[in-house]
Amino acid sequence: MVQQVASFAAGEWIAPGSGARPIYSAISGKVIAEAGGGALDFAQMLDFGKSTGGPALRAMGFHERAAMLKALALYLQERREALYDISYDTGATLGDHKFDIDGGIGTLFVFSSKGRREMPDGQIYLDGGLERFGRAGSFMGQHVAVPLQGIAVHINAFNFPLWGMLEKLAPTLLAGVPAIVKPATATSYVTELAVRMILESGILPDGALQFIAGGTGDLLDRLGGQDVVSFTGSAETGNSLRARPNLLENAVRFVAEQDSLNASILGPDVAPGSPAFDIFIKEAHREMTVKAGQKCTAIRRIFAPEAHLPAVIEALSARLAATPVGDPRDKATRMGALVSAGQKADVLAKAAIIGEEAERVFGDPDDFALAGNVSRDAFLPPMLFHCADPDAASKVHATEAFGPVSTVMPYRDLDHAIALANRGGGSLVASIVTESGEVARHAVLNAGPSHGRLYFNNPASAPEATGHGAPMPHMIHGGPGRAGGGEELGGVRGVLHYMQRVAVQGSPDLLTAIGKRWVPGAAEVTGPAHPFTRHYDDLAIGETLHTASREITLDDIEHFARFTGDTFYAHMDEAAAAANPFFPGRVAHGYLLLSFAAGLFVQPDPGPVLANTGLDNLRFMKPVVPGEHLSVRLTVKEKTRRTDSYGEVRWHVTLYNQDDEVVAEYELLTMNAYR
Template identity: 30%
Template sequence: MPERIYIDGGWTASASPETIEVVNPATEQVIDTVPAGAKSDVDIAVAAARRAFDGWAATPVEKRCGYVAAIAAGLSERSEEIARTITADVGTPAKIAELVQAALPVTVARSFSDGAAMAAALADTEVGNSLVVREPVGVVGAITPWNYPLHQIVAKVAPALVAGCTVVLKPSEVAPLSAYLFAEIVHDAGLPAGVFNLVSGTGPVVGEAIAEHPDVDMVSFTGSGRAGSRVSAVAAATVKRVALELGGKSPNVILPDADLAAAVKAGLGNAYLNGGQTCTALTRMLVHRGRRDEAVELLTAGLARFTVGDPAEPATRIGPLVSAAQRDRVRGYIEKGLAEGATLVAGGSLPPEGFDTGFYVRPTVFADVTPDMTIAREEIFGPVLSVLTYDTEDEAVAIANDTSYGLAAAVWSADTAHATAVARRIRAGQVEVNGGVFNPLAPFGGYKQSGNGRELGSFGLEEFCEVKAIQR
């Protein structure tokens, strides 16, 4: 399918003769190829976005929202195809692909399609003798990851378009196919030429060309901390705005009075969502020392629900990891946990029985993990859950905050007010209390090395605006 790149309102050949193979992680078979991309492709795409910027920025907000509404409708109409594509591309189990990978982008796009609400969010305000106006930041380079490939595209592109920015997108080369479906939907929505552009390729070539380009005014990046640091360094030469959504090592603090069965069940589901390939995964479960054995028993029993299998099968809860490299990385962390003295409750580094083909990892639980162990400190990005114990609430909070990350967390208690008070003490961008559900209108982003800036809702819209004060 994707043999070209999308620039200036149409499909065109890449300047690079090289291609990237797209591999189905369940079968290890090549299912498609995409252009490897070249720096000159980025130059042409950025030039198109720059030409389109003035006209798009001058388009009324309500009309820009109308285009986003059309994109949302296109995403909804093609949701089954999108889900199937992401299952084949990423390995996400079919049911999760349908409920999350395909449905969430529709919700997010629709949240930015209300013309009246967006106009109000971007409206001028009076501060003393100043008129404060919000203007689009300019040409945005969006660099997106493979784990939630379409959601991360929509979370960047939709608010950027509403703010009046034009966009050059580089999707992950590991799972690029849904980005091509998105480009088709954008084309069908009739956006003016150059407002949205797609250049596939690798980070060192296409990603860096976007980050360093003098005519790109902002880079919005989601991915690993290492790659995010590199994007920041490259972008610094032109002092452009950089928004980063990076990794996490999120704590799940279960206080002594909590409903332990409910907390463990929800925590296990969160940690293993998308095979653990989720930046907000609650991979550190903190339980009171007196309830350690009960928690381990509940986890052992709960693992029976997490069927490993073909991601295309409806009963599958855990499919393969996205690539051989990711599988090997996760297995390496499991071996490290064993070497450092953690207790293996279930799983391990051997392939699941019957899965010699495909990038599968056993759903794994470690107990007796200490805060200094590698598996408690580094993001694993696989189905690996660590159980840590504490004696006092202050110790639990200290362990929760003893990380270089700060993306997400959870707190469980029979007293919601008490849980909320503990949540305030945790240094993370979003904290669930007693299983509070994800809110696509709330700000999403992290503290510390989990990045900077916020996505989603009015907070995400603000990221793509410059603020000007006109004194009168």
């Protein structure tokens, strides 16, 4: 049967129409599905997303949305075998499926964790610290971020039908913005199955996710300043979309991840036969063969010192020769097909352009072994080219064959290698295999401006290294120039692409109410009992305890020094301490002050405070000398739910001397039980 890939618009599945396009199996060459041509009301889709999905998502806090992403990841994880099975017709092997499907699910998990650990348990994100505009602190500023009230349109490429969708969807939903997903038609049947799973789970609110199988019609011409377009694909298509008058006139955010002539450099300190050399060859081989080279992060240009170039060609060719190409359903296969015969034709055309400046040293597209009962229409062998004069060449630095094609080139020294890598005009990633810190630092300074990610590997990092071609959700995925100039992923950075940064100015009381984080100078609340006896639920932001005072004696200082072994001269030698411009003479240890502060504010009985988990932002402002007195102000600064049984309380702790001068300040973290 030919699968009918439907769209999901305004809460309904809509079958393909009369203008549907056929989709071919990369293995057999036969038509397996049809997509597109359905009558979609794009105005209705936008309204449904903005009026139904948007408010439902924004009503949730970051932690609720993070929990939603985790539930979604677990739901898909339980059903991934079905996604594996349907993906074989894309030409991908089981290992390729795992890269795509498991990688996408893993991205949901990462953003869920980031949301819970790095974002507040609320609806407003505080971006950076407070800004004081006067001495008294009665008028202050705070950058915040709030969800856009529009919709995100995600236009994805064919090579990662699941990961490509989920890498955009995770930060979008965490931000509180609904999405319309439009995958490439060639592999849309895989994405459609995943979307059906997501919708059937009931985890997302209505309107949070819609799906287009086919063209976008006039959708982009209907977007406004609250909307976002996130695009992955060719530079030609990306530039065409970016230049649409409506997007320019309305300043619609446009995030692009485009063509990329990624490079890999064998460091000048690495010799053939060494473990680092073997890592370099392994990385190059993997990036040429995983997904049959159809990765935006694949290595297209390989640079090696002139003296080592023959060894690189020999070692890489030997590894490529040992890579079985054939039916991706066969466990022995290590490289499957390109996504379609059309993609194969495009790769061959681009390889011919590269061949005008380089010699093919491995892989004959007209004569290669192919295992299994398959059509040859979409299969190619890995092809390695050698460009002997990369300085005179131009096409190898400007032509991306989006398949198992890479070109080896020599370099004279590190600066030459970096200059050649930068000639790609901006890439998503460049990798350097080196054990030299100086090589790495020089590369960051000089290659950094031209590449979105610099990946260094050597025997020390190899056991945990994630791979040249594996963007991690924790870090940005994007690149300058030809690569599109955008950023995806990047943890919370990626979430902020779907939010508006706002500069908020006002009194400490108003800023406290806005951010649900106590600001110094805001009103203090007196609780009915010692705050350490009160459960997480009962503590109010701003609830404050003022302690009694304690005198700091010379005996205290000397006892602390003997007990801890901290006999630094500022605490033990009056003349030496007085000669120091920071001290008037012998002073109390900073950590003695912290210990005494705890003794002043701690309630010792068992209660809701389960653990002290650390302190942040410790500063010592003024030395304390023997005979001075210490008192403490303890204020509930912020509360964050962590588990089903306890939450984190962040306390603002200020230490004063007898003249009410601040001598130290920090933030204390405790885990408090719920009522």
